[in-house]
Amino acid sequence: MAETLTIESTVKxxxxxxxxxxxxGVAYGYGKVEDxxxxxxxxxxxxFKVGYRHIDSAQLYRxxxxxxxxxxxxxxxxxxxxxxSKVPEDGDPTASIDASLAAFQFEYIDLYLIHSPPPGKETRLKLWRALLEAKKLGKIRSAGVSNYNIxxxxxxxxxxxxxxxxNQIELQPFCQQKPIVEYCRKHDIAVEAYCPxxxxxxxxxxxxxxxxxxxKEPAQVLLRWSLQHGLIPLVRSSNPARILSNSQVYDFALDEDDMKRLDALDCGDEGAISWNPIHVQ
Known part of the structure; x- marks a missing residue:
C-alpha cells in the first residue's frame, strides 16, 4: 500500500x-557575467503563478x-x-544581511543561512553569533546553516x-547523507534538500x-521521494513547463517498495553531484 497522499504544506x-x-531555487546568476x-x-x-511561495536565494547568486x-x-x-538568502562563508554577516535587505528591498528576511562552513571553529561560531544577533534585531526571522556536517x-x-x-544540504537518492539527517531530526533542525x-x-x-x-516524470518521482522522507526540496528551472511539472507531486504516492528501491541507490559522498563541503574542519 502506498502511504498517505497527505503531506503537510508547511514545516514548523x-x-x-x-x-x-x-x-x-534561483541560482541563475552565480558565476555568470550576464545580468x-x-x-x-x-x-x-x-x-508564483503555479503556486510556489518559498524562494531560495543567496548573495553569491547575485x-x-x-x-x-x-x-x-x-x-x-x-x-x-x-x-x-545566505551569507558567503567569508562574508561579513552584519554587512551581508544589511546588503541583502537593501537588495530585496525588504524589512526582514524569513531565513538567513551560512552558505557553507568556513574553516575554523571560532570563525564558524562568530558567523553564527552574528546571525543570532540579526535575529534578535528583527532583520531575519529564522537563522540556519547550509552544508553543515554533524x-x-x-x-x-x-x-x-x-x-x-x-540545515540545507545536498540530498537525493545517490547522496542521502543519512547521519546528518538523523542528527538534524534528533535536534529539531529542518532539512532542506538541494539538487533533489x-x-x-x-x-x-x-x-x-x-x-x-x-x-510520472523521473523528476516528479525524485521530488516525491524527498517529500515522503520529510525533507524540504528546492527545485530550480527557467522552463515554464518544468516549473509546473515539478510542482505536480501531490497527486500520487510512492509505495514501500518504490521507497526501498530508491533508498538502495545511496552511494554516500561519492553520490554527490555538487560541491558538498561537509568535511571542512
Missing part, C-alpha cells in the same frame, strides 16, 4: 515560524534584487512569501547557542522504472 521550525514544504534579471524575474513570476522585483511585480503580499552542528550546541532552524532532482541526471533504470509505473 524550532524558531516558531512555518516554512513552505516546497521551495523554488541574471533575464532569467530570475520571469522564472520567479512563473513559480539575484536578490531580481527576486524582490519579481515579488513586487506579482502583486503577492510580502508576508505570503517565504524568502531565504561536527559543525555540535560546535553550536556545545557552545550553548541557539541551534539552527534549518540530480540536476537532470535521472536516467537511472530504477528511477525510470518507478516513473513509468506511476505515469
Amino acid at each position: 521550525l524550532n524558531s516558531g515560524y512555518e516554512i513552505p514544504r516546497f521551495g523554488f 541574471p534579471l533575464e532569467l530570475t524575474v520571469p522564472g520567479v513570476l512563473e513559480a 539575484n536578490e534584487r531580481e527576486v524582490g522585483q519579481a515579488l513586487r511585480k506579482s502583486g503577492i503580499k510580502r508576508e505570503d512569501v517565504y524568502i531565504t 561536527h559543525h552542528l555540535e560546535e553550536i550546541r556545545e557552545a550553548g547557542l541557539e541551534i539552527p532552524s534549518v 532532482i540530480i540536476r537532470g541526471k535521472m536516467d537511472d533504470p530504477v528511477i525510470v522504472d518507478i516513473a513509468k509505473k506511476h505515469n
Whole structure:
C-alpha cells in the first residue's frame, strides 16, 4: 500500500515560524557575467503563478534584487512569501544581511543561512553569533546553516547557542547523507534538500522504472521521494513547463517498495553531484 497522499504544506521550525514544504531555487546568476534579471524575474513570476511561495536565494547568486522585483511585480503580499538568502562563508554577516535587505528591498528576511562552513571553529561560531544577533534585531526571522556536517552542528550546541532552524544540504537518492539527517531530526533542525532532482541526471533504470509505473516524470518521482522522507526540496528551472511539472507531486504516492528501491541507490559522498563541503574542519 502506498502511504498517505497527505503531506503537510508547511514545516514548523524550532524558531516558531512555518516554512513552505516546497521551495523554488534561483541560482541563475552565480558565476555568470550576464545580468541574471533575464532569467530570475520571469522564472520567479512563473513559480508564483503555479503556486510556489518559498524562494531560495543567496548573495553569491547575485539575484536578490531580481527576486524582490519579481515579488513586487506579482502583486503577492510580502508576508505570503517565504524568502531565504545566505551569507558567503567569508562574508561579513552584519554587512551581508544589511546588503541583502537593501537588495530585496525588504524589512526582514524569513531565513538567513551560512552558505557553507568556513574553516575554523571560532570563525564558524562568530558567523553564527552574528546571525543570532540579526535575529534578535528583527532583520531575519529564522537563522540556519547550509552544508553543515554533524561536527559543525555540535560546535553550536556545545557552545550553548541557539541551534539552527534549518540545515540545507545536498540530498537525493545517490547522496542521502543519512547521519546528518538523523542528527538534524534528533535536534529539531529542518532539512532542506538541494539538487533533489540530480540536476537532470535521472536516467537511472530504477528511477525510470518507478516513473513509468506511476505515469510520472523521473523528476516528479525524485521530488516525491524527498517529500515522503520529510525533507524540504528546492527545485530550480527557467522552463515554464518544468516549473509546473515539478510542482505536480501531490497527486500520487510512492509505495514501500518504490521507497526501498530508491533508498538502495545511496552511494554516500561519492553520490554527490555538487560541491558538498561537509568535511571542512
